[in-house]
Amino acid sequence: MPEKIIGITVKKAENFSEWFTQVVTKAGLADQRYNVQGFIVHMPWAMRIIKQIYRLFEEELERTGHEPVLFPLVIPEENFEREKEHVEGFKPEVFWVTEAGDDKLERKLALRPTSETAFYQMYSLWITSWRDLPLKLYQSVSVYRYEKTTRPFIRGREFLWIEAHDVFATHRQALRQVKEDMENSRKVIWEKLGIPFLFLRRPPWDKFKGAEDTYAADTLVPDGRVLQISSTHDLGQRFAKAFEITYVDKKGKRRYVWQTCYGPGIWRIVAALISVHGDDKGLVLPFDVAPIQVVIIPIYYSDEAKKFVMRKCRRLYLKLKRNGVRSLIDTRDKTPGWKFNDWELKGVPIRFEIGKREIEQGYVTVFRRDLMKREKVEDDKVVDRVFELANEILENLKEKAKKFFESNIVSVKSKKELEKAIKQGKIVKMSFCGREECAEDMREATNGAKVRGTELDFKEGDYGKCVWCGEPAKYIVYVAKAY
Amino acid sequence: MPEKIIGITVKKAENFSEWFTQVVTKAGLADQRYNVQGFIVHMPWAMRIIKQIYRLFEEELERTGHEPVLFPLVIPEENFEREKEHVEGFKPEVFWVTEAGDDKLERKLALRPTSETAFYQMYSLWITSWRDLPLKLYQSVSVYRYEKTTRPFIRGREFLWIEAHDVFATHRQALRQVKEDMENSRKVIWEKLGIPFLFLRRPPWDKFKGAEDTYAADTLVPDGRVLQISSTHDLGQRFAKAFEITYVDKKGKRRYVWQTCYGPGIWRIVAALISVHGDDKGLVLPFDVAPIQVVIIPIYYSDEAKKFVMRKCRRLYLKLKRNGVRSLIDTRDKTPGWKFNDWELKGVPIRFEIGKREIEQGYVTVFRRDLMKREKVEDDKVVDRVFELANEILENLKEKAKKFFESNIVSVKSKKELEKAIKQGKIVKMSFCGREECAEDMREATNGAKVRGTELDFKEGDYGKCVWCGEPAKYIVYVAKAY
Numbered sequence: 012m013p014e015k016i017i018g019i020t021v022k023k024a025e026n027f028s029e030w031f032t033q034v035v036t037k038a039g040l041a042d043q044r045y046n047v048q049g050f051i052v053h054m055p056w057a058m059r060i061i062k063q064i065y066r067l068f069e070e071e072l073e074r075t076g077h078e079p080v081l082f083p084l085v086i087p088e089e090n091f092e093r094e095k096e097h098v099e100g101f102k103p104e105v106f107w108v109t110e111a112g113d114d115k116l117e118r119k120l121a122l123r124p125t126s127e128t129a130f131y132q133m134y135s136l137w138i139t140s141w142r143d144l145p146l147k148l149y150q151s152v153s154v155y156r157y158e159k160t161t162r163p164f165i166r167g168r169e170f171l172w173i174e175a176h177d178v179f180a181t182h183r184q185a186l187r188q189v190k191e192d193m194e195n196s197r198k199v200i201w202e203k204l205g206i207p208f209l210f211l212r213r214p215p216w217d218k219f220k221g222a223e224d225t226y227a228a229d230t231l232v233p234d235g236r237v238l239q240i241s242s243t244h245d246l247g248q249r250f251a252k253a254f255e256i257t258y259v260d261k262k263g264k265r266r267y268v269w270q271t272c273y274g275p276g277i278w279r280i281v282a283a284l285i286s287v288h289g290d291d292k293g294l295v296l297p298f299d300v301a302p303i304q305v306v307i308i309p310i311y312y313s314d315e316a317k318k319f320v321m322r323k324c325r326r327l328y329l330k331l332k333r334n335g336v337r338s339l340i341d342t343r344d345k346t347p348g349w350k351f352n353d354w355e356l357k358g359v360p361i362r363f364e365i366g367k368r369e370i371e372q373g374y375v376t377v378f379r380r381d382l383m384k385r386e387k388v389e390d391d392k393v394v395d396r397v398f399e400l401a402n403e404i405l406e407n408l409k410e411k412a413k414k415f416f417e418s419n420i421v422s423v424k425s426k427k428e429l430e431k432a433i434k435q436g437k438i439v440k441m442s443f444c445g446r447e448e449c450a451e452d453m454r455e456a457t458n459g460a461k462v463r464g465t466e467l468d469f470k471e472g473d474y475g476k477c478v479w480c481g482e483p484a485k486y487i488v489y490v491a492k493a494y
Numbered sequence: 495m496p497e498k499i500i501g502i503t504v505k506k507a508e509n510f511s512e513w514f515t516q517v518v519t520k521a522g523l524a525d526q527r528y529n530v531q532g533f534i535v536h537m538p539w540a541m542r543i544i545k546q547i548y549r550l551f552e553e554e555l556e557r558t559g560h561e562p563v564l565f566p567l568v569i570p571e572e573n574f575e576r577e578k579e580h581v582e583g584f585k586p587e588v589f590w591v592t593e594a595g596d597d598k599l600e601r602k603l604a605l606r607p608t609s610e611t612a613f614y615q616m617y618s619l620w621i622t623s624w625r626d627l628p629l630k631l632y633q634s635v636s637v638y639r640y641e642k643t644t645r646p647f648i649r650g651r652e653f654l655w656i657e658a659h660d661v662f663a664t665h666r667q668a669l670r671q672v673k674e675d676m677e678n679s680r681k682v683i684w685e686k687l688g689i690p691f692l693f694l695r696r697p698p699w700d701k702f703k704g705a706e707d708t709y710a711a712d713t714l715v716p717d718g719r720v721l722q723i724s725s726t727h728d729l730g731q732r733f734a735k736a737f738e739i740t741y742v743d744k745k746g747k748r749r750y751v752w753q754t755c756y757g758p759g760i761w762r763i764v765a766a767l768i769s770v771h772g773d774d775k776g777l778v779l780p781f782d783v784a785p786i787q788v789v790i791i792p793i794y795y796s797d798e799a800k801k802f803v804m805r806k807c808r809r810l811y812l813k814l815k816r817n818g819v820r821s822l823i824d825t826r827d828k829t830p831g832w833k834f835n836d837w838e839l840k841g842v843p844i845r846f847e848i849g850k851r852e853i854e855q856g857y858v859t860v861f862r863r864d865l866m867k868r869e870k871v872e873d874d875k876v877v878d879r880v881f882e883l884a885n886e887i888l889e890n891l892k893e894k895a896k897k898f899f900e901s902n903i904v905s906v907k908s909k910k911e912l913e914k915a916i917k918q919g920k921i922v923k924m925s926f927c928g929r930e931e932c933a934e935d936m937r938e939a940t941n942g943a944k945v946r947g948t949e950l951d952f953k954e955g956d957y958g959k960c961v962w963c964g965e966p967a968k969y970i971v972y973v974a975k976a977y
Contacts, residue, residue: 050566
C-alpha cells in the first residue's frame with residue numbers, strides 16, 4: 012500500500028498566501044504555535060539555510076573590512092532618547108524590560124529594535140583621532156519590534172538580521188560606503204541567491220528614522236507586493252551630534268564623524284527565497300545555501316539488492332563529501348516515492364537515485380529540483396556534473412526570477428493605467444510630483460500603492476505631469492503595494 | 495624614537511585578577527564601559543574566537559545527530575511555573591519584559607535564563623510516537639540572568655552558550671546521552687582547546703533546578719578557584735510530567751519521555767582559554783581557534799627593500815590561504831617591535847618575520863607564541879612546518895595545562911590539611927559524609943570551599959571518616975573554591 016504523500020495542497024499562482032504558509036510549515040521552516048504572538052520557533056531546516064545566508068553576507072562584509080562584534084541586547088531608555096527623530100520613530104515598537112527578580116529596575120531597558128543607540132555611545136569612547144577611522148563593525152543578531160500583525164520571515168516581533176555600523180571622516184566616504192553596501196546586497200542576494208530587486212532611494216517620509224537618506228532593496232513577491240529585503244542609510248552627522256562622536260583631524264581640528272548603517276534582512280531574504288523560487292511542489296533552493304545539496308536515495312526491493320545499492324550510495328556520499336558537497340543518504344524506512352516528495356518539498360537542488368540498473372550499467376540517475384528533470388550521468392563524471400548543475404540551477408533560477416520581476420514592472424501614463432496595474436500586482440514606474448500628501452492620497456485610493464522611491468542615479472527634473480495629481484512632476488518613481 | 499609598547503603591566507602569578515582584566519581589555523576581547531551593569535560589548539577579537547569555538551561544538555553536536563533550532567527569547571511566566579523546582583531556582587534571576595510601546599503586557603515575559611520551558615511546551619506538540627524519538631536539538635544563543643556581581647566571560651547578566659535539549663524513550667538512552675555530552679565536552683574543551691577539567695557528579699544541593707542529576711566540568715583557574723565550563727543534566731521525567739510530553743510505544747502504550755539537557759558554557763570557555771593558557775605577555779591561543787593563525791610582519795628600512803619584502807610576504811600569504819590557514823600581513827604604520835608585542839598580546843600562535851636576510855637566504859623566521867621561540871624554516875617547507883607547529887603548540891599547551899591542573903589536586907586526611915590546601919588554591923580530594931549541613935559548615939569556615947561532587951563511576955561505600963565533621967564517610971569528593 013503506498014504511503015500517504017504529504018505535500019503542498021494549493022497552487023502558488025492561485026492562493027499565494029496559503030501556499031506560503033504551507034511551505035513554511037511543511038518544509039519544516041518554522042512552527043507558529045509558540046505561545047507568544049509574533050515569536051516563532053525556527054526549525055532545523057530554516058536554521059541551516061539561515062546559517063548559510065549569514066555566512067555569505069559575513070564573508071562579503073569581512074572582505075570589505077568589517078569586523079564582527081556583539082553589543083548588548085538591552086539599551087537604556089536614556090540612550091534611546093538622544094536622537095529625537097529616532098526615538099519618535101521606534102518608541103511605539105519597543106519592548107521594555109522593567110523588572111528583574113523581585114526588583115523593579117531603576118530605569119527601563121529596551122530590547123534592541125535596532126542598535127544605533129547601543130553602538131554609538133561606545134563609538135564616542137572609541138573614536139578620538141583620524142587614525143581611528145574608518146571604523147566598520149557588524150553584528151548578526153535578533154531584533155525585537157512590537158508589531159501588530161506578524162507573519163513568519165516577513166514581519167515578526169523577533170527577527171534575524173545583520174546590522175553594520177560604519178564611521179567615516181567625510182561625507183564622501185560615507186556615501187561610498189552606501190554604494191559598497193548595495194554592492195554587498197547585489198553580490199549575495201542577486202548573484203548567489205538569484206533574487207532580483209530594485210535598489211531605490213526612499214522618499215523623505217519613508218526614511219529610516221534618524222537617517223538623512225535611506226536606500227533600500229525591494230523584491231517582488233508573486234502576490235503582487237514588494238518586500239524590502241535590505242537597506243542602507245546615510246546617517247549624516249545626526250547621531251554623531253546626538254552622541255558626541257568626534258575625531259581630531261590631521262590638522263588638529265575636532266570634527267564630527269559621518270556615519271552609515273546597513274541592514275540585510277536575513278528573515279526577509281528567507282521569505283524571498285521561498286516566494287521567488289518556490290513552486291507548487293514546495294521550496295527550490297540554490298545550491299550554495301541548501302543545507303543538503305545532494306540527497307542520495309537508495310532503491311531496492313530485496314536484502315541482496317540492498318547490499319549493492321548501499322555500497323554504491325556510500326561510495327558516492329564519500330566522494331561528494333571529499334569534494335565539499337553537503338550530502339545525505341536517506342535510509343529512512345519509507346518508500347522512494349515518499350522520499351522524493353519530501354526532499355522536493357524541502358527544495359534540495361540535486362537528487363541521486365541509485366537502484367539495480369544504476370549499478371549494473373555504471374551510472375547515476377541525477378534529478379534536478381528546479382526543472383524536475385532526470386538525466387543519466389556516468390559514475391566517474393558525477394562529481395563534475397554536480398558542480399556544473401550547481402551553476403546551471405542558479406542560472407536557471409536567476410533567469411526565471413529576472414524574467415518574472417522585469418515583466419512585472421510597467422510604466423503608466425494615467426491614473427486608470429496605474430490603478431489597473433496595481434490591481435494586477437505590478438510595480439509601476441511613473442511621473443510623480445514629489446508631495447507626501449499626493450502619495451498618501453494615492454495610497455488610500457488604491458488600497459495600498461506606495462511610492463517606493465527613485466532610482467539611485469536619478470536627477471530631479473521636468474517629467475511632465477504627476478500621474479496621480481496632475482501637478483508638475485519632478486520625479487520618476489516606482490510605486491507598488493508593499494509588505 | 496621607539497613607539498610606546500602597551501602591554502600587560504602585572505604578572506599573572508602575582509595578581510591574577512588584575513592580569514585577567516588587563517588581558518580582556520588590552521587584547522581587545524571586551525569593553526566593560528557599556529552603561530548597563532553586567533552587559534559587555536564583545537569586541538572583534540573575542541567574537542572571532544567565539545565563532546571558532548561555536549563551530550567546534552556545533553560540528554561535534556551535528557555529528558552525533560543534533561540539529562540546530564532557534565527558540566524565542568521570551569518565555570511567558572505561565573510556562574515558567576510548570577516545573578516547581580525549576581521556577582523556584584530561576585525566578586530570582588529572571589529579567590521580565592512587562593511593557594511594549596505604550597501597552598502594559600497582559601502577562602510578563604521572561605528573557606530566557608535557560609530554555610527548558612520554551613522548548614518543552616513545543617516538544618509536547620511534536621512528540622507523539624516512538625518514531626519521533628530520539629529528538630536531539632540545540633541552539634547557540636545568549637541567555638540572561640540577573641546576577642549581583644559580574645565579570646566578563648565568567649559571570650554576566652548576558653552570556654553566550656549552547657543549550658542542547660534531547661528526548662528519549664528510555665532512561666537508559668538518556669543516561670547514554672549524558673555520557674555523549676561529556677565526550678562532546680572532552681573532544682572540544684580538552685582535545686581541541688587543551689583545557690583540562692574534572693567531570694563531576696554534583697551533590698544533590700548543587701544540581702540544576704529541575705534535574706534529577708547534574709554532571710559538570712570544572713577547570714582550575716590560576717587564582718585557585720574552579721570554574722564550571724560545561725554541564726549536562728539527567729532531567730528524568732520531571733519536565734515530561736510538567737509539560738505532558740508523552741509518546742506511544744511500539745505496543746501502543748502511552749509513556750512519558752526521558753530528557754537530558756546539555757550546556758557548554760561558551761563564555762566560560764573563553765575565560766578558561768584566557769586563564770589557563772595566557773601568560774605575562776597576554777593571550778596564548780591554540781591554532782584551531784585563533785582568528786589569525788599566522789601573522790606576517792614585513793621588516794624593511796628602505797623603499798627599495800620594502801618592494802622585495804612585501805612581494806615575499808604576499809607570496810607567503812597566498813600560499814597559506816590556499817592551504818586554509820587564516821593569515822594576515824600587518825602593514826600598519828608601526829615598528830616591527832610594536833607589532834610583535836601587539837600580536838603576542840592577542841595570542842596569535844605563529845608569526846613570520848620577513849626581512850632582507852630572509853629574502854637573500856630563502857628562509858622564513860618563524861616565531862611560536864607559546865614558547866616565545868624563533869626558528870629558521872626554508873621557504874619551501876614553511877607551510878608543512880606551520881601545520882606541524884599547530885600540533886606542537888597544542889600538545890605543549892595541553893601538557894603544561896595538564897601538569898598545572900594535576901599538580902593542584904591533592905588528597906587530604908585532616909581538617910588542617912584541607913584548610914591549608916584550600917588556602918594554597920588547590921582542588922582537594924577527601925572523604926566526606928554526604929550531608930549538606932556539613933558541606934555548608936565547611937564552606938563557611940573555609941571562606942568558600944565547596945563540595946564539587948564525586949567522580950562519575952564513583953560507588954558509595956565506607957571511606958573512613960569525613961575529613962570535615964568526623965562522621966562516617968560514604969563518599970570521596972572533590973572540594974574547591976569556585977567562581
